[in-house]
Amino acid sequence: MKITIVAVGKLKEKFWAAACDEYLKRLRPYAKVSVAEISDVDPARAGGVDAAREREGTGILAAVPEGARVILMDIEGKQRSSEGFSRHMDELALRGESELVFVIGGSDGVSDAVRARADEAFSFGPITLPHNLARVVLLEQIYRAFKISRGEPYHK
Template sequence: MKITVVAVGKLKEKFWVAACDEYLKRLRPYAKVAVTEIPDVDPARAGGVEAAREREGAGILAAVPECAHVILMAIEGKQRSSVDFSRHLDDLALRGASELAFVIGGSDGVSDAVRARADETFSFGPITLPHNLARVVLLEQLYRAFKISRGEPYHK
Protein backbone atom coordinates (compact mmCIF):
# COMPACT_ATOMS: atom_id res chain seq x y z
CA MET A 1 0.00 0.00 0.00
CA LYS A 2 1.15 3.53 -0.74
CA ILE A 3 0.20 6.26 1.72
CA THR A 4 0.70 9.99 1.38
CA VAL A 5 0.18 12.29 4.34
CA VAL A 6 -0.46 15.81 3.11
CA ALA A 7 -0.06 18.27 5.95
CA VAL A 8 -0.28 22.04 6.05
CA GLY A 9 2.64 23.54 7.91
CA LYS A 10 6.25 22.64 8.46
CA LEU A 11 7.43 20.84 11.56
CA LYS A 12 9.82 23.28 13.22
CA GLU A 13 10.66 21.66 16.54
CA LYS A 14 13.17 18.80 16.43
CA PHE A 15 11.12 16.59 18.74
CA TRP A 16 8.16 16.60 16.30
CA VAL A 17 10.49 15.77 13.41
CA ALA A 18 12.12 12.98 15.44
CA ALA A 19 8.75 11.49 16.40
CA CYS A 20 7.51 11.50 12.79
CA ASP A 21 10.79 10.07 11.52
CA GLU A 22 10.57 7.25 14.06
CA TYR A 23 7.09 6.21 12.93
CA LEU A 24 7.99 6.58 9.25
CA LYS A 25 10.92 4.22 9.90
CA ARG A 26 8.65 1.74 11.70
CA LEU A 27 6.14 1.88 8.83
CA ARG A 28 8.69 0.97 6.12
CA PRO A 29 8.13 -2.82 6.31
CA TYR A 30 4.37 -2.36 5.92
CA ALA A 31 3.77 0.41 3.39
CA LYS A 32 5.41 3.12 1.38
CA VAL A 33 4.59 6.24 3.37
CA ALA A 34 5.52 9.78 2.39
CA VAL A 35 4.75 13.11 4.02
CA THR A 36 4.22 16.20 1.88
CA GLU A 37 4.22 19.53 3.67
CA ILE A 38 2.17 22.39 2.25
CA PRO A 39 3.24 25.89 3.32
CA ASP A 40 0.77 27.49 5.66
CA VAL A 41 -0.59 30.83 4.52
CA ASP A 42 -0.93 33.82 6.83
CA PRO A 43 -4.50 35.12 6.51
CA ALA A 44 -3.30 38.69 7.10
CA ARG A 45 -1.09 38.45 4.02
CA ALA A 46 -3.58 36.49 1.91
CA GLY A 47 -6.53 38.83 2.25
CA GLY A 48 -8.39 36.92 4.95
CA VAL A 49 -9.01 33.45 6.32
CA GLU A 50 -11.00 32.23 3.32
CA ALA A 51 -8.29 33.33 0.87
CA ALA A 52 -5.64 31.61 2.99
CA ARG A 53 -7.72 28.39 3.04
CA GLU A 54 -8.11 28.56 -0.73
CA ARG A 55 -4.36 28.96 -1.30
CA GLU A 56 -3.54 26.14 1.12
CA GLY A 57 -6.28 24.07 -0.50
CA ALA A 58 -4.74 24.50 -3.94
CA GLY A 59 -1.45 23.20 -2.53
CA ILE A 60 -3.18 20.26 -0.86
CA LEU A 61 -5.05 19.28 -4.02
CA ALA A 62 -1.86 19.49 -6.07
CA ALA A 63 -0.12 17.15 -3.61
CA VAL A 64 -2.85 14.51 -3.45
CA PRO A 65 -2.18 11.66 -5.89
CA GLU A 66 -4.88 11.58 -8.56
CA CYS A 67 -6.02 7.99 -7.94
CA ALA A 68 -5.77 8.10 -4.13
CA HIS A 69 -8.60 7.41 -1.74
CA VAL A 70 -8.59 10.65 0.27
CA ILE A 71 -9.21 10.70 4.01
CA LEU A 72 -9.57 14.18 5.49
CA MET A 73 -8.65 14.50 9.14
CA ALA A 74 -11.45 16.59 10.66
CA ILE A 75 -12.84 16.95 14.15
CA GLU A 76 -16.34 16.20 12.83
CA GLY A 77 -15.17 13.07 10.99
CA LYS A 78 -15.94 9.46 11.82
CA GLN A 79 -14.27 8.21 14.98
CA ARG A 80 -12.81 4.72 15.04
CA SER A 81 -10.97 2.68 17.60
CA SER A 82 -7.48 1.53 16.65
CA VAL A 83 -8.83 -1.94 15.85
CA ASP A 84 -11.66 -0.51 13.72
CA PHE A 85 -9.18 1.78 11.94
CA SER A 86 -7.03 -1.26 11.14
CA ARG A 87 -10.04 -3.16 9.82
CA HIS A 88 -11.09 -0.16 7.75
CA LEU A 89 -7.65 0.07 6.11
CA ASP A 90 -7.80 -3.67 5.38
CA ASP A 91 -11.27 -3.23 3.88
CA LEU A 92 -10.07 -0.36 1.67
CA ALA A 93 -7.19 -2.50 0.45
CA LEU A 94 -9.54 -5.43 -0.29
CA ARG A 95 -11.73 -3.06 -2.31
CA GLY A 96 -8.73 -2.10 -4.41
CA ALA A 97 -7.60 1.13 -2.76
CA SER A 98 -3.86 0.65 -3.10
CA GLU A 99 -3.12 4.34 -2.60
CA LEU A 100 -4.37 6.44 0.30
CA ALA A 101 -3.91 10.11 1.05
CA PHE A 102 -4.53 11.52 4.52
CA VAL A 103 -5.01 15.30 4.66
CA ILE A 104 -4.25 17.39 7.74
CA GLY A 105 -5.39 20.94 7.06
CA GLY A 106 -4.17 24.22 8.46
CA SER A 107 -5.21 25.92 11.67
CA ASP A 108 -8.20 27.54 9.93
CA GLY A 109 -9.39 24.29 8.34
CA VAL A 110 -9.53 23.40 4.66
CA SER A 111 -11.20 24.80 1.58
CA ASP A 112 -14.49 23.54 0.21
CA ALA A 113 -12.57 22.10 -2.73
CA VAL A 114 -10.49 19.92 -0.40
CA ARG A 115 -13.65 18.77 1.42
CA ALA A 116 -15.21 17.91 -1.93
CA ARG A 117 -12.16 15.85 -2.94
CA ALA A 118 -12.22 13.83 0.29
CA ASP A 119 -13.75 10.39 0.05
CA GLU A 120 -14.28 10.31 3.80
CA THR A 121 -13.39 12.13 7.00
CA PHE A 122 -11.71 10.68 10.06
CA SER A 123 -11.41 12.10 13.57
CA PHE A 124 -9.30 11.34 16.62
CA GLY A 125 -12.24 12.53 18.68
CA PRO A 126 -13.76 15.82 19.78
CA ILE A 127 -10.47 17.16 21.17
CA THR A 128 -8.46 19.76 19.32
CA LEU A 129 -4.89 18.67 18.58
CA PRO A 130 -2.06 20.91 17.41
CA HIS A 131 -1.38 20.04 13.78
CA ASN A 132 2.14 18.78 14.55
CA LEU A 133 0.76 16.39 17.18
CA ALA A 134 -2.04 15.27 14.85
CA ARG A 135 0.62 14.26 12.33
CA VAL A 136 2.50 12.20 14.93
CA VAL A 137 -0.72 10.56 16.15
CA LEU A 138 -1.76 9.73 12.58
CA LEU A 139 1.58 8.08 11.81
CA GLU A 140 1.46 6.17 15.09
CA GLN A 141 -2.09 4.98 14.39
CA LEU A 142 -1.09 3.85 10.90
CA TYR A 143 1.77 1.86 12.38
CA ARG A 144 -0.53 0.41 15.06
CA ALA A 145 -3.11 -0.50 12.39
CA PHE A 146 -0.57 -2.48 10.37
CA LYS A 147 0.63 -4.28 13.51
CA ILE A 148 -2.97 -5.15 14.46
CA SER A 149 -3.76 -6.31 10.93
CA ARG A 150 -0.83 -8.72 10.96
CA GLY A 151 -1.49 -9.99 14.48
CA GLU A 152 1.85 -8.65 15.69
CA PRO A 153 2.32 -7.49 19.27
CA TYR A 154 2.13 -3.76 19.99
CA HIS A 155 -1.45 -2.64 20.29
CA LYS A 156 -2.17 -3.47 23.94
Protein backbone atom coordinates (compact mmCIF):
# COMPACT_ATOMS: atom_id res chain seq x y z
CA MET A 1 0.00 0.00 0.00
CA LYS A 2 1.17 3.52 -0.75
CA ILE A 3 0.14 6.26 1.66
CA THR A 4 0.76 9.97 1.25
CA ILE A 5 0.01 12.59 3.84
CA VAL A 6 -0.58 15.94 2.19
CA ALA A 7 -0.20 18.61 4.85
CA VAL A 8 -0.42 22.37 4.62
CA GLY A 9 2.49 24.00 6.39
CA LYS A 10 6.05 23.05 7.11
CA LEU A 11 7.33 21.51 10.32
CA LYS A 12 9.49 24.29 11.72
CA GLU A 13 10.33 22.85 15.14
CA LYS A 14 12.80 19.97 15.21
CA PHE A 15 10.77 17.93 17.70
CA TRP A 16 7.78 17.72 15.32
CA ALA A 17 10.04 16.64 12.48
CA ALA A 18 11.78 14.08 14.71
CA ALA A 19 8.45 12.59 15.79
CA CYS A 20 7.23 12.33 12.19
CA ASP A 21 10.53 10.84 11.06
CA GLU A 22 10.32 8.21 13.80
CA TYR A 23 6.86 7.05 12.67
CA LEU A 24 7.84 7.17 9.00
CA LYS A 25 10.79 4.89 9.88
CA ARG A 26 8.52 2.52 11.84
CA LEU A 27 6.09 2.36 8.92
CA ARG A 28 8.67 1.26 6.34
CA PRO A 29 8.07 -2.49 6.81
CA TYR A 30 4.32 -2.05 6.30
CA ALA A 31 3.78 0.48 3.52
CA LYS A 32 5.41 3.15 1.44
CA VAL A 33 4.49 6.29 3.40
CA SER A 34 5.50 9.81 2.49
CA VAL A 35 4.61 13.36 3.41
CA ALA A 36 3.99 16.13 0.90
CA GLU A 37 4.14 19.58 2.48
CA ILE A 38 2.13 22.34 0.86
CA SER A 39 3.14 25.92 1.60
CA ASP A 40 0.66 27.71 3.78
CA VAL A 41 -0.64 30.98 2.40
CA ASP A 42 -0.96 34.14 4.49
CA PRO A 43 -4.53 35.44 4.06
CA ALA A 44 -3.29 39.03 4.41
CA ARG A 45 -1.04 38.55 1.38
CA ALA A 46 -3.52 36.47 -0.62
CA GLY A 47 -6.46 38.85 -0.48
CA GLY A 48 -8.36 37.14 2.33
CA VAL A 49 -9.03 33.78 3.91
CA ASP A 50 -11.00 32.41 0.96
CA ALA A 51 -8.24 33.29 -1.50
CA ALA A 52 -5.61 31.73 0.76
CA ARG A 53 -7.69 28.54 1.09
CA GLU A 54 -8.07 28.38 -2.70
CA ARG A 55 -4.32 28.72 -3.28
CA GLU A 56 -3.55 26.09 -0.66
CA GLY A 57 -6.25 23.90 -2.22
CA THR A 58 -4.59 24.13 -5.61
CA GLY A 59 -1.37 22.88 -4.03
CA ILE A 60 -3.16 20.08 -2.20
CA LEU A 61 -4.93 18.86 -5.33
CA ALA A 62 -1.70 18.98 -7.33
CA ALA A 63 -0.13 16.62 -4.78
CA VAL A 64 -2.92 14.02 -5.06
CA PRO A 65 -2.10 11.26 -7.54
CA GLU A 66 -4.81 10.34 -10.00
CA GLY A 67 -6.86 7.39 -8.80
CA ALA A 68 -5.85 7.74 -5.15
CA ARG A 69 -8.45 7.51 -2.41
CA VAL A 70 -8.51 10.83 -0.57
CA ILE A 71 -9.28 10.94 3.13
CA LEU A 72 -9.74 14.45 4.47
CA MET A 73 -8.86 15.00 8.09
CA ASP A 74 -11.82 17.04 9.27
CA ILE A 75 -13.37 17.71 12.67
CA GLU A 76 -16.76 16.88 11.12
CA GLY A 77 -15.50 13.58 9.70
CA LYS A 78 -16.23 10.06 10.90
CA GLN A 79 -14.67 9.14 14.21
CA ARG A 80 -13.19 5.69 14.66
CA SER A 81 -11.39 3.90 17.45
CA SER A 82 -7.87 2.73 16.69
CA GLU A 83 -9.24 -0.77 16.12
CA GLY A 84 -11.99 0.60 13.88
CA PHE A 85 -9.46 2.63 11.90
CA SER A 86 -7.33 -0.51 11.48
CA ARG A 87 -10.36 -2.47 10.22
CA HIS A 88 -11.21 0.36 7.82
CA MET A 89 -7.67 0.38 6.42
CA ASP A 90 -7.91 -3.40 5.93
CA GLU A 91 -11.28 -3.02 4.18
CA LEU A 92 -9.84 -0.40 1.84
CA ALA A 93 -6.93 -2.69 0.99
CA LEU A 94 -9.29 -5.63 0.36
CA ARG A 95 -11.31 -3.44 -2.02
CA GLY A 96 -8.14 -2.77 -3.99
CA GLU A 97 -7.47 0.75 -2.74
CA SER A 98 -3.70 0.60 -3.07
CA GLU A 99 -3.01 4.32 -2.81
CA LEU A 100 -4.36 6.46 0.03
CA VAL A 101 -3.91 10.18 0.52
CA PHE A 102 -4.67 11.79 3.87
CA VAL A 103 -5.15 15.56 3.69
CA ILE A 104 -4.45 17.86 6.63
CA GLY A 105 -5.57 21.34 5.63
CA GLY A 106 -4.34 24.70 6.79
CA SER A 107 -5.42 26.67 9.83
CA ASP A 108 -8.40 28.08 7.92
CA GLY A 109 -9.53 24.71 6.57
CA VAL A 110 -9.61 23.53 2.97
CA SER A 111 -11.17 24.79 -0.24
CA ASP A 112 -14.46 23.53 -1.60
CA ALA A 113 -12.51 21.84 -4.41
CA VAL A 114 -10.51 19.79 -1.89
CA ARG A 115 -13.71 18.84 -0.04
CA ALA A 116 -15.27 17.77 -3.33
CA ARG A 117 -12.23 15.62 -4.19
CA ALA A 118 -12.25 13.85 -0.82
CA ASP A 119 -13.74 10.37 -0.86
CA GLU A 120 -14.31 10.43 2.90
CA ALA A 121 -13.54 12.47 5.98
CA PHE A 122 -11.94 11.22 9.18
CA SER A 123 -11.84 12.95 12.57
CA PHE A 124 -9.81 12.50 15.73
CA GLY A 125 -12.84 13.85 17.58
CA PRO A 126 -14.21 17.27 18.46
CA ILE A 127 -10.90 18.51 19.86
CA THR A 128 -8.76 21.01 18.00
CA LEU A 129 -5.20 19.89 17.36
CA PRO A 130 -2.37 22.04 16.07
CA HIS A 131 -1.64 20.94 12.52
CA ASN A 132 1.85 19.76 13.44
CA LEU A 133 0.47 17.55 16.19
CA ALA A 134 -2.30 16.27 13.93
CA ARG A 135 0.37 15.07 11.51
CA VAL A 136 2.20 13.18 14.26
CA VAL A 137 -1.04 11.67 15.60
CA LEU A 138 -2.09 10.60 12.10
CA LEU A 139 1.25 8.89 11.46
CA GLU A 140 1.05 7.19 14.84
CA GLN A 141 -2.49 5.96 14.16
CA ILE A 142 -1.52 4.61 10.74
CA TYR A 143 1.37 2.75 12.37
CA ARG A 144 -0.92 1.48 15.13
CA ALA A 145 -3.44 0.34 12.49
CA PHE A 146 -0.84 -1.84 10.80
CA LYS A 147 0.29 -3.30 14.12
CA ILE A 148 -3.31 -4.10 15.11
CA SER A 149 -4.06 -5.61 11.70
CA ARG A 150 -1.10 -7.96 11.99
CA GLY A 151 -1.73 -8.86 15.62
CA GLU A 152 1.63 -7.47 16.62
CA PRO A 153 2.25 -6.03 20.08
CA TYR A 154 2.06 -2.24 20.46
CA HIS A 155 -1.49 -1.01 20.63
CA LYS A 156 -2.32 -1.78 24.26
